[in-house]
Amino acid sequence: MSCTNIIGSTSFHPAKYPPFCKPKFSTRVNCDWPTQISKDKASVICSVLKNGYTWTCNDHFGQKSHHPTRRSDIPRVLDEALFTTGKYGRFGGMFVPETLVDPLNKLVAEFNLIMHDPEFQAELGIALRDYVGRETPLYFAQRLTDYYKNSKGEGPEIYLKREDLNHGGAHKINNAIAQVMLAKRMGRKTVVAATGAGQHGVATAAACAKLSMECTIFMGDVDMERQSSNVKPVKGTFKDATSESIRNWVGDLDSSYYLTGTAVGPHPCPSMVREFQSVIGKETRKQAMEKWGGKPDVVVACVGTGSNAMGIFHEFVRDEDVRLIGVEAGGHGIDSGKHSATLDTGEIGVYHGAMSYLLQDDQGQIIGPHSIGVGLEYPGVSPELSFLKEIECAEFYTVTDEEAIDAYALLCRLEGIFPALEAAHALAYLEKLCPTLASGTKVVVNCSGRGDKDAETVFKYRQKQMAQHF
DSSP states (O other), rough: OOOOSSSEEEEGGGSSSTTOOOOOOOOOOOOOOOOOTTTOOOEEEEEEEEESSSEEEEEETTOEEEOOOTTHHHHHHHHHHHHHTTTTTEEOEEEEEEEEHHHHHHHHHHHHHHOOOOHHHHHHHIIIIIIISSSSOOEEOOOHHHHHTTTOOOOOOEEEEGGGGTSHHHHHHHHHHHHHHHHHHOOOEEEEESSSSSSHHHHHHHHHHTTTTTEEEEEEEHHHHSSOSSEEEEEHHHHHHHHHHHHHHHHTTTTEEEEOOOOOOOHHHHHHHHHHHHHHHHHHHHHHHHHHHSSEEEEEEESSHHHHHHHHHHTTTOOSSSSEEEEEEEOOGGGGGGGGGGHOOOOEEEEEEEEEEEEETTTBBBOOOOOOSGGGOOOOOOHHHHHHHTTTEEEEEEEEEHHHHHHHHHHHHHHOOOOOOHHHHHHHHHHHEEEEEEEGEEEEEEOOOBBBBHHHHHHHOOOOHHHHHH
């Protein structure tokens, strides 16, 4: 088959195959090498025991392995994935052609070194403080809190983790500056990246300028119409820009560096992004202790691929008394088929080099995602979030485009804060969440980006609504 994608795509439906049978993988039209996965790379039949303590995985020979999933044990499981195989249960891994195995293994080794290098960590800490602008505030949204109180004046207390105040206007710079530092340490000369909403592109360009590195940013032409930016256009959306950026990287593996801003892709890409974004959760814990002497009761974040969600969730995965809530893009509604609710409706497959939940049809073909928040518009999701869903460590819900627009306008009106439309999805879920919470419950919402980039989109949406009304 003559195809174009650098990172191949395979999928299967585990329920359709008996435990001891090798599954038949369907080949998508956008892959360019055989997609059959060898038996030593994938465990294909898994089930979660509902007691929440272990999950069991059958390999191709029917042998079972048991993994602890008590909340207190989860960080150990995640750390093992971080520094070894990149496998979060059955998710993640490195499903790539042989030409990429060696470069990725070298990246794994270098990543492990910098994680234990005091000099690198000190340099990164200075950059995060003096260049990025950390730490970002944990802001008590008084008027938003009052808005969600009931008739008795009771309700949760709402705090915003203000990642929109970072240099570049989003959480993306946390990861970008660290990876550009890593690329320079490895002797790379150029950086390639893909962006959807534009924020990762801006962050990568800024970090490369600071560290005197050349960079090329790819962005889908569909996204460019919604998010104007000075980037290299690619026909399609973020998923197509990702494929093109990887293709560009593969063309020059010795001197270029592929800088992923999303928690997807082959190992170690998802692990690196989560680790470099985990500063969000670490600060949140520290600030919560300073403000009210405890932990958040509920942590809410939007979910596209998972970089901002894992950034704030990871710190609290061991805390059984902290609810972790991810909010996906419901688009025009789940029943419409025009959404990006991968964890809510997806099935397991391999896309862009890793196994996770995917939006796909019965033949394993990718279903085009939709969201008014461009950064949420991707058919896959973080393998680590896929794992947290499977072991029931985190909850996932959806909100529609219209609900996100309403939340965007509400925060502007009440707090004078313009949230990115991506973050507005997390804020929108407060409408359903707050009535279910006891008075005084501490809720932290990750305001992952600044929303002035979305003002024109919101304005056009409102205009269209008014035209339909009259």
